[in-house]
Structures are given as C-alpha cells and as structure tokens.
Amino acid sequence: MAPHSRDEAAAPGPDPDDPRLPATSWAVLGMLAFEQELSGYDIKKWADWSLKLFYWSPSFSQIYGELKRLERHGYVTSRTVMQDDVRGKRVYAITPTGREAVRTWARTAPVETPVLKHGVLLRVWLGHLTDPTRLREIVAEHRDNSERRRAEAAVDTQAAHNETAWAYPEIALKWAERYHAAERDLADQMLRDLDDLQASGRATAPMPLAAGSASAAGAGARVAGDEEG
Amino acid sequence: MAPHSRDEAAAPGPDPDDPRLPATSWAVLGMLAFEQELSGYDIKKWADWSLKLFYWSPSFSQIYGELKRLERHGYVTSRTVMQDDVRGKRVYAITPTGREAVRTWARTAPVETPVLKHGVLLRVWLGHLTDPTRLREIVAEHRDNSERRRAEAAVDTQAAHNETAWAYPEIALKWAERYHAAERDLADQMLRDLDDLQASGRATAPMPLAAGSASAAGAGARVAGDEEG
DNA sequence: CTGGAGTATTTCTATTAGAAACACACGCAG
DNA sequence: CTGCGTGTGTTTCTAATAGAAATACTCCAG
Structure with missing residues (x-):
C-alpha cells in the first residue's frame, strides 16, 4: 500500500495547513x-x-x-x-x-487551466462525418443556447447589483454575461467559416475513403509511420 | 439488480444501433x-x-x-x-x-451544454476572501495563460491550413484561437472591473463578520430563512 | 555505464456526473 | 378523500474521468 496515502480521517481535529482538498x-x-x-x-x-x-x-x-x-x-x-x-x-x-x-x-492555490469540454466543437472537428446542413443546425442550436445563457447571466447580474455586499459575485456574473455573449458570437463566426468552406467546394470529401490518403493524418499522427516487423 | 443495466459485454458482435457510449x-x-x-x-x-x-x-x-x-x-x-x-x-x-x-x-447526438469549470472565476466570485492585490495577480496570470493558448492555437491553425483535407479541424482550431483571445480580453475587462471596485471603495469589506448581515446571502440563499423549530 | 528523455501500456485511487430510490408535505383535480 | 404531481431533503449506487505511478524497454549524451 502507499506510504499513508493522503489520509484525512486520521485526527479528529482540523489539519495544520490546508489539506489538499479538491x-x-x-x-x-x-x-x-x-x-x-x-x-x-x-x-x-x-x-x-x-x-x-x-x-x-x-x-x-x-x-x-x-x-x-x-x-x-x-x-x-x-x-x-x-x-x-x-x-x-x-x-x-x-x-x-x-x-x-x-x-x-x-x-x-495555483492558477489552473479552466476545464473546457466542448462537445459541439468536437463535432465540428469531425465535420467530415456529418452532412453540412446538419452540422450547421448543430452550431446554430449552440449559438441559441449561448444567447439564452447570456440572458440568464444578465438577469443574475442585475439581481447581484441590487444587493450590497455582492460586489465580487457581480463581477463574476458580468464576466459570465460577456463570456456567453462571446460564445454566441464565436458560433456565428464559425457558421460563416462553415459556409465559406461549402462555397469553396472543399467540403464533405476531405478524406477519400480509398486511394492515396497516405499522408492523411498529417502532423499529429505521423508517429505511426515507421513501423512494420 | 437493475433490469439489465446497459450491458455491453453481452453479445460479441457489434450492437444494432449506437449503444450509449460516453x-x-x-x-x-x-x-x-x-x-x-x-x-x-x-x-x-x-x-x-x-x-x-x-x-x-x-x-x-x-x-x-x-x-x-x-x-x-x-x-x-x-x-x-x-x-x-x-x-x-x-x-x-x-x-x-x-x-x-x-x-x-x-x-x-443532442447538442449538449459545454462543460466549463473555471477555477479562476470561482476565486473571483469568492473575491472577498482574498486581498485585492493577490486577486489581481491571479487574474493577470490567467490572462497571460490565455494568450499563450491563443498563440498555440494560431500555430496549429496554420499547420492545419497547409494540409489538404484538414478543412474541419482548421475551422475548429480557428474557433479555438478566437476563443482563447476572447478569454484573454475577458480577463482584461475583469481586471478593469476589479480596479473600479477598488476605486469605489466597496472592496474587501463586503461581508461584515459580525453585525447586521441578516439579508447577506441574498436571493439564492433566502431558502434557509424560514425555519427554526 | 549511468541517467534522462521518449515510447508504450497497465494499474490504482480519488473525483465527478448522473440517475434513482426514498421519504414526506402540500395543493389540486377527479 | 384519494391519488398525482411538484417541491424539499438526503442517501445510495454506478459509471466516467483525472491523475499519478509502476513497469519496461530504447536510444542518446556525458
């Protein structure tokens, strides 16, 4: 077993400093x-x-x-x-x-990277798997959801503004309002990028299923290129 | 036991539709x-x-x-x-x-809410627990990290641009570039909000430790206000 | 030849998400 | 008044996830 893990049920009293809590x-x-x-x-x-x-x-x-x-x-x-x-x-x-x-x-506490798991972006990244119309719908829905959350944040910001002593929560909520507005605008920009890709004709056929896709996976995936035994 | 949970070790062959994978x-x-x-x-x-x-x-x-x-x-x-x-x-x-x-x-798949866990914002929300100078440092560090990630994304966007067939990943990376730029700018705006709060003198004493903090927790916390037995 | 960095995979633990079960109160429709 | 949905309040279970560490072997530099 580990030396003593990071026990916390040891002493009944409070710990000396701050135990490493999540x-x-x-x-x-x-x-x-x-x-x-x-x-x-x-x-x-x-x-x-x-x-x-x-x-x-x-x-x-x-x-x-x-x-x-x-x-x-x-x-x-x-x-x-x-x-x-x-x-x-x-x-x-x-x-x-x-x-x-x-x-x-x-x-x-150290300044840590915010955790972001953006399912919509994952699906755009894998855009060649979806037809362009559907992909557009998905992004559009996300844009609408972002606007909804922005509005929510705006309401809460107001509520916080009216209460004294909520100065810091108000700042955080103001940030959230702008953040979700940015998400909305980012979605709109991406919609335009998607349309441009359509217009340029390079869409839906990025990965020829057969034929010369030797260098297909490019930079990140070239690792698997020197094997065979 | 549950009816049959959502078994997946049942049949050796592939499932009929798509089993609900994470x-x-x-x-x-x-x-x-x-x-x-x-x-x-x-x-x-x-x-x-x-x-x-x-x-x-x-x-x-x-x-x-x-x-x-x-x-x-x-x-x-x-x-x-x-x-x-x-x-x-x-x-x-x-x-x-x-x-x-x-x-x-x-x-x-349904369009799901992106998961965001923003430790820095949590700390701003709890701003009354930190001295303003330190809080500013934390946000500033986050701004710098955001700019670093933006630059990373920009490099990757270029790399994707040069490879044919990477049209969709390129769009996703372009989004990421703008996203992290937005994070950087949002941090700058928040820094200004923090400074304004300082200037207005309402900082560091939002929660009088003793005295009349009866309505303190405001809207969200009023739930605990009607008890006693 | 020793040490570190990179490849490649497994194992372990703790954290986190999410659903569901349980229990009770209240109001409302039949 | 009986059942049903909604809200309060808590517990239990399972699966997903993060993260560190153990293992093992290669190659290269000093």
Whole structure:
C-alpha cells in the first residue's frame, strides 16, 4: 500500500495547513463563507442558479459527501432544524478554522487551466462525418443556447447589483454575461467559416475513403509511420 | 439488480444501433476515423496536441480502456506491430461498422451544454476572501495563460491550413484561437472591473463578520430563512 | 555505464456526473 | 378523500474521468 496515502480521517481535529482538498470542496466551503447556514439542498440550488454559469454545478451526492468531509476537518459544523414536527433538515455553518482554510486556499492555490469540454466543437472537428446542413443546425442550436445563457447571466447580474455586499459575485456574473455573449458570437463566426468552406467546394470529401490518403493524418499522427516487423 | 443495466459485454458482435457510449469513446473513435492506424499512445499525443484546446484531453488509462471497449463493440480492430525485435505496440483501425456508428453519433447526438469549470472565476466570485492585490495577480496570470493558448492555437491553425483535407479541424482550431483571445480580453475587462471596485471603495469589506448581515446571502440563499423549530 | 528523455501500456485511487430510490408535505383535480 | 404531481431533503449506487505511478524497454549524451 502507499506510504499513508493522503489520509484525512486520521485526527479528529482540523489539519495544520490546508489539506489538499479538491476544488469542489472549496466551492462548497466558499458558499458557506457568505455567512449563512445552508443545507445541502440549498447549496445545490444556489449552485444551479448562479455558479453553473462559470463553474459546473456539483451533484447532490458530491455536495453531501463534501459537507461530511468538511465537518470531519472541522471546517463546518452542522445542526438539525425542524421545519414541521417530524421533518428536519441538517444545516451547515462555516467555522473560524474553515474560514481561515478557504482564505488560504483562495490566496495560495495555483492558477489552473479552466476545464473546457466542448462537445459541439468536437463535432465540428469531425465535420467530415456529418452532412453540412446538419452540422450547421448543430452550431446554430449552440449559438441559441449561448444567447439564452447570456440572458440568464444578465438577469443574475442585475439581481447581484441590487444587493450590497455582492460586489465580487457581480463581477463574476458580468464576466459570465460577456463570456456567453462571446460564445454566441464565436458560433456565428464559425457558421460563416462553415459556409465559406461549402462555397469553396472543399467540403464533405476531405478524406477519400480509398486511394492515396497516405499522408492523411498529417502532423499529429505521423508517429505511426515507421513501423512494420 | 437493475433490469439489465446497459450491458455491453453481452453479445460479441457489434450492437444494432449506437449503444450509449460516453463522449470520450466517440472522441477516440473519431480520431481513428481520420484513416490511420493509431496506438493508444499516438491518440494521447494527438489529443494533447490539438484536441485539448477545446476538448479536455483524456488520460492514458481512459484511452486504453476505451479502445478495448470499442474493440468489444466491433468498432475497431487491432494488430500488433513490431518496432524492434522484442518491443511491439498495438495499433487500432476503425471498421466500417465503427465508421457508421460514429457518423450516426455525429448526426444525431443532442447538442449538449459545454462543460466549463473555471477555477479562476470561482476565486473571483469568492473575491472577498482574498486581498485585492493577490486577486489581481491571479487574474493577470490567467490572462497571460490565455494568450499563450491563443498563440498555440494560431500555430496549429496554420499547420492545419497547409494540409489538404484538414478543412474541419482548421475551422475548429480557428474557433479555438478566437476563443482563447476572447478569454484573454475577458480577463482584461475583469481586471478593469476589479480596479473600479477598488476605486469605489466597496472592496474587501463586503461581508461584515459580525453585525447586521441578516439579508447577506441574498436571493439564492433566502431558502434557509424560514425555519427554526 | 549511468541517467534522462521518449515510447508504450497497465494499474490504482480519488473525483465527478448522473440517475434513482426514498421519504414526506402540500395543493389540486377527479 | 384519494391519488398525482411538484417541491424539499438526503442517501445510495454506478459509471466516467483525472491523475499519478509502476513497469519496461530504447536510444542518446556525458
């Protein structure tokens, strides 16, 4: 087995510095840092509402799991509040230790590459597999979706603007608004590129199925060119 | 147990339609659709080189796993080629069935939301946890990284332009070039927003640790406001 | 001949996505 | 009043994914 992995169930108390928690932990702890008791359900809804515009919303399973882990670390405490006589829910609040930890993370974590997985672009990249009309439809739909998300972000930006103390979320949401506007415009430009390709007649036959496609896969794939035994 | 889950080790032959494979499977199969025998290693290198600019590059473990699954489905075949007398490698080639399957996927798969996980934005959103100078540094570093990726994409776009038959990858790479340029410009705009916030004096004290932060978490968090038992 | 870089693949663990199951409350249509 | 859908709130399960590391062998430089 590994030397001791990166255990975290060892001591009951909080860790000395910040243990290397995944980004989602910090996101959850960060939400709690806005001074408010929140249940797992609250966090999920809030994330869906606003965080998802620039940071993929975590699943229920993960949120509840993270909350338990954060509690083990002493970063949050929880209590059960009753809503009617039988039903209760567990709400979490950040501790001073947790606040310190999330501050340290925000200050010192390395600047990482944003994760982007753009299915539409993958399909454009593989454009020779689809007929041009359908491909155009796909990109057009993506453009419309981007505009929809832009509008959503604009509404949320307004909402944040009206609340004092939401200065930073407002800046992030403004960024999201511009980001999704850019996505929309990028889609439009790509639509034009696609049309130009059509007009130039080089489309739909990029990879002759038989015949001399020897140098086909070009630069990236030439690696497989010197084998045979 | 579930009715029959979505088994895929059932029949040895290829599936009737397209079994619901994850996106990564299609990405791998799509690369093989460029007519070329490729090893797992080749695919990884190629993905790192170009796909990662718009579609997060899969890990070795996943690529090798996907190749085995694709072979079980009859979408690819493999053979071992010798490079010297002892060392060999396994290269994969797409089958007609596989080509048909990836075509069907490209044509019919729903247009899905791109996955974005932007750590930098998360930290801006939580800006009140960091001192403004450090936050500015983080965003500035992100801007520089974006410009670097933009330049990378520009080089690759050129390379694709010179190869015939790379029309669609070229369009995708052109998109990537503009995308990362947009990211760079968005970071610059956000830097200005951050400076404005500083100038207006509303920074660093958005969340009074004590005192009347009753309505603090605002719109999204008001959910926890009507409890107590 | 030792060390590092590149090729090539496998194994392991932790993180993450997503669906589903469960449980209860509330309002509304039949 | 009975069932049905919707919303709250949480847990459990499976599969997908990221990332590091182990293995192993080659070639080249010092």
